[in-house]
Amino acid sequence: MTASPPLHPDLAPLAFLLGTWTGHGQGEYPTIEPFGYGETITFSHVGKPFLIYDQRTTHDDDGRPLHKETGFWRPAGPGRVELVLAHPTGIVEIQEGTLEGTTIDLKTTAVARTSTAKDIEALTRHVDVDGDVMRYSLEMAAVGRPLTPHLRAELHRSG
């Protein structure tokens, strides 16, 4: 529609995330069968000091949609990152943490849920980018269990 606006200077430390990333991950949790998934993540911007974040995964077996989440990544001063996320499971989440070079470590600082949502207490998220390769891992505290490994994936920048 319109030409891409210039990057907001506050976004420079997070510019290494911009683009579309696709790849494959593995999921596990004590209460479920392990599973493999395909994933696409897009980071974009509109010239303002936040990244627009969109994500979706599909099941390896039949390509059916699995998870989707959407939100914004915000620089929050030197070495700090904030994440605001909405999940279609009825959960919204604030994560905050650190940025060192191209490595991000975040943990949940607040969760809110709708009346009918499942019980997820907290997540941690470790993201590491090496050129056009992104690796992440995620731990989840849910259904009464402490933070436990849940997801890990390797994605490649495709655009």
Add this chain to the structure above:
Amino acid sequence: MTASPPLHPDLAPLAFLLGTWTGHGQGEYPTIEPFGYGETITFSHVGKPFLIYDQRTTHDDDGRPLHKETGFWRPAGPGRVELVLAHPTGIVEIQEGTLEGTTIDLKTTAVARTSTAKDIEALTRHVDVDGDVMRYSLEMAAVGRPLTPHLRAELHRSG
């Protein structure tokens, strides 16, 4: 990419929202100058029991991006709707309320914010759809003020 999947039966009461809506609105608040804005809202689905919601506004004066929010609308039993939203201002929000025909009334049931976010306490949202015309109004409680009219707009379905 892939053909559109069948609508999840739980989504039927909200199917009247599907599509892309564009139009114009007016903003006001005791602490700001009134302003006009253009808006595009998209409701889509992936065959699961939620609507994917994406929204953006631009300023009438120069077309610069104003607000953006993203999240999911969820049917929550007969006559009930839940909304999970992320705002790039560092705020996540749960709204819950009622659906009567094609009229939706929602209010904030939970808000969480990042360390650097501004202080928004609550919003109410009234949405009314008449065929391909959507009208909404929004009240906001922020910066120490009670719920006060903030936005109203009329949008037309364009796809």
